[in-house]
Amino acid sequence: MVECLKLRQKLERRDFLRIVEVFPPNFTAERDREPLIGxxxxTRDFLERVKKIQNLADAILVADVKDLSRLKLGTIYSAAMVQEEVGIEAVPVITARDSNRPAIRSAILTALSLGLDSLMFVWGDxxxxxxxxxxxxxTGVGEMMIEAGALFERAGVRPTFFAPIDLATLDAPRGRRLAHSRLKSGAEYLLAQPPTADVSYTFPxxxxxxxxxxxxxxxxxxxxxxxxxxxxEYCRKKFGWDIPPHLGAIAEKGGEPELLREAKRVADRLRAVGCQGVYVSTRGRPELARFILD
Structure with a gap:
C-alpha cells in the first residue's frame, strides 16, 4: 500500500483543500455497443488517470453515476482501489436513493474495513x-451521518463526512435549516451546487x-x-442552474479551452481570498483537473 497523509491531518492544518470528483469505472449497458466488459x-485506465492528477488533489471523491444506460463499479470498491494503489485519500459517495437501511449500514462497515475514513452522503435525485x-x-442525509458516526465510534475511528448543499436554497428558511442540520449531524464540509461558473457573476x-x-x-x-x-444550455435545462449569459459568450469565443481557463480563474480566486478549499468536478475526465488546479 502507498502511504498517504490522512485527510483529517490536512483539515487540521487548515490548508487550502482540493477535492476532485471522479466517476468509478463504468460501461455501457447496451451489449451491442460494448459486447465485452474489459x-x-x-480499472487500470481509471487508476492511471487518477495517478496523473494525484499531486493536484488532497482527496478524490468517487461519485455515483445516476444513469441506467451505464454499468458501474461500486463507489466504495473504486475508492478503496484509489487509496490502495494511488496513495491518496478517497471519499466514496453513499446514496440514500439506492439502498435500504441494512445495506447502507453494511456499506459503511465495508468502508471502515477497507480503511476508508472519509465518506460523502447524498440523498440522490x-x-x-x-x-x-x-x-x-x-428521513434525510443527516440521519445517515448520525448513524454512520455511531458505527465509526464503535470502531474507534474518527470519520470525516461530507454532504451536499444547494446554494439556491440558502435564502429560504428550510434551506438554511438543512445546511445547519447537516453540519450538526457530522458533516465536516458541505459541497456546493450549482457550480461557481465564473469570476464576474457567480463567484461574488x-x-x-x-x-x-x-x-x-x-x-x-x-x-x-x-x-x-x-x-x-443543456445544464441550464437539465439541472435548473443559474449560469450567467456571458459564459456562453466565452464559449463562443474560445470554446472548451477558454471555458477551462475561466474555471481555473475561479479556483485561483477561491484560494486568493482565503476560502477553505474547492470542489472540482471532472465529469468522468480526471485529467481536466490539471487544467483547473495546476
Missing part, C-alpha cells in the same frame, strides 16, 4: 419510471450568500468544466 483494462426503484429508508454572488449565512468556512464551492455553449 474490467481489468477499464429520484429515478423516473425507468426501471429502477427509489428506496429512501432514511455565491460568496455573498455564504457570508450572509455564516457558512463561508464550512462550504466548498464547486468548479465545473463546461464544454461548449450547447453544454451550458
Amino acid at each position: 474490467l481489468r483494462q477499464k 429520484t429515478y423516473a419510471d425507468d426501471g429502477a426503484k427509489n428506496v429512501y429508508d432514511y 454572488s455565491h460568496m455573498r450568500t455564504l457570508r450572509r449565512r455564516r457558512l463561508n468556512s464550512r462550504v466548498l464551492l464547486n468548479v465545473f468544466p463546461f464544454r461548449s455553449s450547447d453544454d451550458i
Whole structure:
C-alpha cells in the first residue's frame, strides 16, 4: 500500500483543500455497443488517470453515476482501489436513493474495513419510471451521518463526512435549516451546487450568500468544466442552474479551452481570498483537473 497523509491531518492544518470528483469505472449497458466488459483494462485506465492528477488533489471523491444506460463499479470498491494503489485519500459517495437501511449500514462497515475514513452522503435525485426503484429508508442525509458516526465510534475511528448543499436554497428558511442540520449531524464540509461558473457573476454572488449565512468556512464551492455553449444550455435545462449569459459568450469565443481557463480563474480566486478549499468536478475526465488546479 502507498502511504498517504490522512485527510483529517490536512483539515487540521487548515490548508487550502482540493477535492476532485471522479466517476468509478463504468460501461455501457447496451451489449451491442460494448459486447465485452474489459474490467481489468477499464480499472487500470481509471487508476492511471487518477495517478496523473494525484499531486493536484488532497482527496478524490468517487461519485455515483445516476444513469441506467451505464454499468458501474461500486463507489466504495473504486475508492478503496484509489487509496490502495494511488496513495491518496478517497471519499466514496453513499446514496440514500439506492439502498435500504441494512445495506447502507453494511456499506459503511465495508468502508471502515477497507480503511476508508472519509465518506460523502447524498440523498440522490429520484429515478423516473425507468426501471429502477427509489428506496429512501432514511428521513434525510443527516440521519445517515448520525448513524454512520455511531458505527465509526464503535470502531474507534474518527470519520470525516461530507454532504451536499444547494446554494439556491440558502435564502429560504428550510434551506438554511438543512445546511445547519447537516453540519450538526457530522458533516465536516458541505459541497456546493450549482457550480461557481465564473469570476464576474457567480463567484461574488455565491460568496455573498455564504457570508450572509455564516457558512463561508464550512462550504466548498464547486468548479465545473463546461464544454461548449450547447453544454451550458443543456445544464441550464437539465439541472435548473443559474449560469450567467456571458459564459456562453466565452464559449463562443474560445470554446472548451477558454471555458477551462475561466474555471481555473475561479479556483485561483477561491484560494486568493482565503476560502477553505474547492470542489472540482471532472465529469468522468480526471485529467481536466490539471487544467483547473495546476
